[in-house]
Ligand SMILES: NC(=O)C1=CN([C@@H]2O[C@H](COP(=O)(O)OP(=O)(O)OC[C@H]3O[C@@H](n4cnc5c(N)ncnc54)[C@H](O)[C@@H]3O)[C@@H](O)[C@H]2O)C=CC1
C-alpha cells in the first residue's frame with residue numbers, strides 16, 4: 317500500500333515516518349526542490365526536522381503525479397495559506413474515491429471555510445475526507461514520544477482507514493464525527509497561543525497564562541457552537557488538549573512568535589528567520605472575520621487583530637481586555 321503525503325514541512329515529515337510503519341511506501345510531495353534529493357539519498361529533510369532520519373520506505377518528489385500515482389490514501393499537510401492553490405494543482409491526479417486526511421490547521425480568509433471544506437470544494441466527494449487534530453508537535457511525534465489525536469470524518473470507514481494507518485503504541489487516535497468542531501479548535505487555539513506567548517514575553521505570570529487559556533477556550537467554544545460544532549469537542553484533545561500543548565510548549569511556533577513579538581520582532585522577520593509557518597497570525601484575521609460574521613464575541617482574537625495589524629499597544633490591549641465587564645462565565649454556548 318502506498319500513501320501520498322502532500323506537504324513536507326515539519327508535520328508532513330513527522331507523519332510520513334508514522335505512516336511508514338504500516339504502509340509499504342510513503343511518498344512525500346514537497347514544494348521545495350532541495351527536499352526530494354536529500355530524502356531520497358540520505359533519508360533526511362534538509363529544511364525541517366533536519367536531525368530526524370526517515371524510514372527507508374519514505375521517498376519524496378516535487379511532482380504531484382508521481383506522489384499520487386497508485387496511492388491508497390493521501391494526507392494533506394501544507395500550511396493553510398497555500399492549501400487551496402496546492403490542492404487545485406494536484407486535483408487532476410486525485411482519484412474521485414481516494415481517501416484524504418487533512419492535517420492543516422487554519423481558517424480560510426474571507427470565506428471562513430475550514431480546511432476540509434476547502435479540500436472538498438477543490439476535489440469534490442466530501443464523504444472521502446477526514447481530519448486529524450490534537451496536541452501533536454512534530455518534534456515529539458517523530459521521536460515516538462507518547463501522544464494522541466482525534467480523527468473526525470463524515471464517513472466512519474474513512475476515519476477508520478486513517479486510524480488503522482497511523483495508530484501505534486505511542487500514538488493513540490480517537491474517533492469523532494465533528495469535523496467542524498475539531499478543525500475550528502485546531503485553528504483558533506493558534507490565536508490563543510500567540511496571546512499566551514505575548515503575555516509570557518511581556519513578563520506576565522502563570523495566573524495570566526491560565527486566564528488567557530481558559531477564556532480562550534470559552535472563545536473557541538462560542539465559535540465552535542456558532543459554526544454548528546459540538547461544544548464537547550472543545551473539552552477533548554482537539555480543544556483543551558491542543559490548546560494546552562500549544563500555549564505552553566517551547567516547540568510551538570505560535571507561542572514563540574508571541575514571545576518574539578512582545579520583544580519587538582515583526583511577524584515577517586520571525587517567519588523569515590525560522591522558515592516556519594505561524595498559522596495563528598493568519599488565523600487572527602480569519603477568525604476575527606468569522607466571529608464578526610457569526611455575531612460571536614471573540615475579545616482575545618479582536619484585541620490580537622488590533623495588536624498585530626492595527627498598531628494597538630500592549631498596554632491598550634491589556635486595558636481593553638481587563639476593562640470588559642465580566643458577565644456569566646459560560647455565555648454564548650447555545651448551538652443554533
Ligand atoms: N509542526 C507541527 O508540529 C504541527 C503542524 N500542524 C499544522 O500542519 C500544517 C503544516 O505545518 P508544518 O508542517 O509545521 O509547516 P512548516 O512551518 O514546518 O513548513 C512550512 C511548509 O510550507 C511549505 N510552503 C512554503 N511555501 C509554499 C507554497 N507556496 N506552496 C506550498 N507549500 C509551501 C514548505 O515547503 C513547508 O512544507 C500547518 O497548518 C500547521 O498548523 C499541525 C500539527 C503539528
Ligand SMILES: O=C(CO)COP(=O)(O)O
Nearest residue numbers: 450451452453568569570
Ligand atoms: O498544532 C501544533 C501542535 O499540535 C503546532 O503548533 P505550532 O504551529 O504553534 O508549532
